[in-house]
Every structure is written in structure tokens, then in C-alpha cells.
Amino acid sequence: DYPTKLTIQADHTHIFDTVHVDTCDETCAVENIIGTVTFDSNGIDSGCNLEQCSSINREYVLIPKDIDYNQAPQSRYMSFDGINQVSIIHKTDFSGQLKNDFTIRMWMKHTDEENDGKEHIFCKTDEKLQNRHHTALFIQDGYLKLLIRKGPLSINDKNVYKSEWMWKLTQINDDQWHSYKLFINYPNQIDLYIDDKLFTITNDNFKVIEDFALPVINGTEDTIFTVGACWHARASQMAQHFHGELSGLSIEQKEELPDSISCIQDCQQYLDMPDIQGQSNMEFISNSNRSIWKIRSDSSELYEDLLKHIVYRNTFDPIGPSGQRTVSIQTTLKCLGENYTYNLPTFIRRLSIDEPIRPTNIELKGDTSFFVSEQIINQGINLFKNLSIYADAIKNDQVDISDCSINTSPDLTNNEQIIIPDDNFHINNLQKDLTQTGLILAGLGSIDSYQYVLQHIAYTSKSPVQYNDRTFSLVCVGSHDQTSTNEIRIRIHIEKQIVPSAPFAAALSNKLFVDNDQTRDNLFDLGESAPSAKNLSGWPIIIVICVSVGLASVLVLYLVIRIRSGNRQASPLTGTGDDAHSQMEWEDDIGLNIIVNPLDTTKQSVQSMDVHNIKQTIHKYEGASSDEDEYDDHSHNEYSSDEDNEDYDDVENNQIHQKKNDHQLEWDDEAMEYGPKKV
Known part of the structure; x- marks a missing residue:
């Protein structure tokens, strides 16, 4: 396709x-x-x-090198006689597993002995049963050869793969120290550097041989890695020994740390x-x-x-x-x-x-309540003057709104209306549908255009309103996914203007006014009408004060008259101090004759009541209220003084008589005297 x-x-x-x-x-x-x-x-x-994965460049040193690796070895190198000298690399030091990208470095000194056999620098072979070479670097017939066999594979693979790279070199047989570096990117590219110079390949000095992949054979799971020779499991001996000197032989490759292997695979x-x-x-x-x-x-x-x-x-x-x-x-x-x-x-x-289409979130924000007077409502107010429309898109002009609806509660009356400037619709190509239940704005428009139109919508009423509270709700809908915005509810509280009636006494006297600072601060501010109300509230206080002062004056006047009348009775007309004492006794007798009830005394004879004295006392009080009877009062006082002495003797006789007649009843006729006492 x-x-x-x-x-x-x-x-x-x-x-x-x-x-x-x-x-x-x-x-x-x-x-x-x-x-x-x-x-x-x-x-x-x-x-x-990958940030949790980590790898390191691991270098496996098979033969140590001198301190200065860039110079030919002087002391640290290993000689191989080509007969029985060999070094076996333990798996703890190097497993023999090679990555697709690795580097081989070494110093080598070799002499041509006209030997056509293989001389292995290092070799990886089957540990048991087979002599198969998996990986090897060796010299043969003037060629430096690198062997990398693919596999082993568990299937019957009939394909051939690049398996052996061969470079024909003059340096390998000149009995001189030379530095060799091979940079392997299997199977695509292998570069050879001799004495830090890239070897230029041609058809005459470079060959690549393809071969089948190694199959899986039971019992050959383990391998052995050697330096200086090659292990042949069938013969159970080392073979193809190297004859020469080696120094600084190492294999370097990038390896993932153990916890990084699963990271890359997953x-x-x-x-x-x-x-x-x-x-x-x-x-x-x-x-x-x-x-x-x-x-x-x-x-x-x-x-x-x-x-x-x-x-x-x-x-x-x-x-x-x-x-x-x-x-x-x-x-x-x-x-x-x-x-x-x-x-x-x-x-x-x-x-x-594709980029996932997420619903665009459009949000409305603005005022939610108004407190206005009927006069302002008659002129009209902008319902959404401070409205703001927000969206989570990158640019507001990239998000369109399909429609917005304004609902009223309760419905509009014939004297109420919603006003929209017509020029806004010509500019923004919007349609309107206005009814008594509200307003619908329709048409694709940007957030900015809808916000501009809504901010200029006004509400007005040309007659006294029927409702103290009116509610307007606003909701918009996005054009792409038809997602509704949040709802804004605007409550308009209409304050009706009340004309104060003329004050009258009855209405004001039934009201209690308290001049309290805290209460006064919490009262609603009525604007220009506030001073007149304040003056009106002061009249009841003045009336209460005047009435209180009048009552206090009457009480004081009454007390003054009473005191003056008492002073006249005590005036020094008698000329003696005994008269004053008799006056006090007379007044005490008056109090006794008026207050004491005969029923309150038990087992005691009732004293005779001097009707004549009572009448004279009544005449005395009547005369005290008039200045014209002053002379009569004086004559009565002289008479009363004599009567007081006689009454005192009668009291003593009555007390003795009482002791003799304790057994008589309180209301016995014999114990009661009637009429004035004879002098």
C-alpha cells in the first residue's frame, strides 16, 4: 500500500x-x-x-596497561608463546556478553612466522559439547579479523547475517608495538584506528563475510571467555594460541544499571x-x-x-x-x-x-444585588454593568458564545421593560427575542462582543412598582460543545418613597422615642429627609419634660402650704412653753382618736370618746386653711389645753378601773360611756 x-x-x-x-x-x-x-x-x-534510567560506560580490563596508555608499553604487558600460555576470564570479571555498541582497545606486538593458522587474541566459545565460536578477535594470514555471530536463536533461521570483518594490515607482522582501536556499531558500522589514525578501507584491504545465525543446542547454554587461545569443548583443550605480546587489552561498552533494564523495556x-x-x-x-x-x-x-x-x-x-x-x-x-x-x-x-477536545469552561462574574429607589428605577439602571466573562481558552476571541438568556422573576408588567441599544446588534450581528418573561440573545459571537452587549442592557419602570424585589438570571451557552455557563442571579430591591404625615398630639403621645447612639447608627439613611425626621422625634421629649416639671411644682407648692399651716399653730400666742407641750399632746390625742379601733383591744374597757373635742378639732383644721379664723383658732387652743389635762386624769382612772373589771366584755354597755364628758 x-x-x-x-x-x-x-x-x-x-x-x-x-x-x-x-x-x-x-x-x-x-x-x-x-x-x-x-x-x-x-x-x-x-x-x-528515561530520567529514572541510568547507564554507565563499563570497561573490562583483560590485560593491564601502563600508566601512559598513549605510549608504547614499557613494563606492563603479557607475552604469549603460542603453545600453552592462556588466560581464562572468570564470569565474575566479565560475562562475555557484548552489546551492539562497544569498543576494543589494545597494544599488540606480533612477528610473522608464516603461520596460516588462527592466533586468537580473545575468544568466546561453547563450554561444553561444541566448538562453536561466538565472538573472537584473532590474526590469520596477515589479516586482523573480528568475529561476531548472531544468536543463538531458538527458531530455524535460514537468513545470513554479517558475521566476520577482515582488515589486511602490514602493521601486524612488523614486530613493533602498535595501538589498535575498534569502534563497533553492530551490525552497521565498524571503524578501525591504528596508532590513532582511521584505517581507510578499500575492496582490497577489507572484507565482510556473512553467515547463518547460531542455533540453540541443548547443553550449550554456557560459554567460556579466554585470552591468548580458544577453548574447544569437543577436544577439551585450548587451541589456536596467540604468539606475541599484548598490553592494555580492554573492552568498553555502555551498560544499563540493573534497575534500568526494566525501565527501558517497560x-x-x-x-x-x-x-x-x-x-x-x-x-x-x-x-x-x-x-x-x-x-x-x-x-x-x-x-x-x-x-x-x-x-x-x-x-x-x-x-x-x-x-x-x-x-x-x-x-x-x-x-x-x-x-x-x-x-x-x-x-x-x-x-x-489528535489533541483531545476539552470542553471550554466559560464563567460569568458580576454584581448580584442592587438597592435602588423608585426614582432611579424610573430613570433606568444597567443590570450587568460590571459583568465579566472568563474562559479557560488561550485567547478569548477563539471561544464563541452561541446564545445568552435573561429570565425575569416575576414577569415584566406593561409598565416595565428591558432596553437594549440597537447599534450593538448591528455591530455584533446578534438577534434578540424580548418577552415579558425575559430576553434571549442569539448568534455566534466572541466573548468580548457578548460582554459588551450585556453590559449595556438596562431595566426601567415608568410607574410605581408592584414588587419590592425583582430577580434577573443570566446564563450563556458556548458554541463548540454547547456547554452552559454558571448562572448569575441579580436581585433588585426597590425602596419605595414614603411621604411623612403631619404630626398630631395623640399620635405622638403614644410613641416612645429613645435617643440611643447605637440604635441611631443602625437605622437606614433616608438621605435629605433625615433632618426633618430628627426634629419631629424631639417634640414628645419636650412635652414629657414639661409635664414632669409641672407635677413637681404642684407637689412642692403643696408641701410649702402644709409647712406654713403647721408653723401658724405653733406660734407663741400663749406665751408659755407648756402650751407647746400641750399642743404636742393634743395632736397625739387626735391621732389616737382617729387611728385606734376598739376592736383591736382585748380585755380592756373602751375609753369614752369626747365628741366635743372631736368637733373642736375638726373646726381647728378647717380654720387652719383660712387666715380669717385665726382668732377662733386661738380660743380653741386654750380650751383644748385644759381639756388635755382632764383627759390625762381620766386615762389614769380608766387604767385602774380596767384592772378591776377584766372579766367584763369588750362591748359591755356598762363599760362604754356615751356623750361628752362633763367637766
């Missing part, structure tokens, strides 16, 4: 389910078809947590083949993080079936990151009976993950 674009919407997507592989059977009977499927994230995060974007069964005529294998897959088959139909099983996995939640990745297929075809291979055109499929 021609390169196409595929939009990813799920975490499990077959990306080659429409691929078709066509070969010309008349000209080429397919013997082997190999494909390399590569996933490239194009710099997009694959979710491998990624959130990768290719997978989860639902396929292996067969003898097919092969599929991937690298550690499953970004590269190798597939092979012996027919185009089977190769096509393998491609259709490849799945792109994305375990991000939600799927992402947004952007494009590429998956490429490089296919090599070999026809039956031919030694050449043909490269088919590279197939590329682009995987696109």
Missing part, C-alpha cells in the same frame, strides 16, 4: 490490517522474504521513564504481536523495548499475515501525547535459485493522535 495516515483513537490498534504484498510469481518465486518494522516516536515521549508506546502462533516457516523477534521487530517467512502471503498481526499499543491515560509517529517497513526479497536479494520500497505509515 501507498503511505497513509492513521488516526489513533484506541490503545490497541492494528496498523497494517489493509496492507497487501504483491510479488510477481512469473519472474520470482519467493524463497525468503525478510522485513524490519521500526517504530519512531519522532521525539514524542514514549513513556519509558514503555507506554510500542509495537506488539500478541495473537499469533509461531510456525516453522516464519520468524518474529523484537528488541527489548519492542520498538523494532524482525519478521521472516518463505512466502509473500505468510509475510503479509505477519504484518497484519502487528499492533500499536498506547497505554497513556488518556491516549497521547498528541502528534504524529511513523512506522516503517523495510523488506528484502530473495528469489529461488538466485544469490541476490531485492529491496522493496520502504513502506511508511503515519500514526496521528
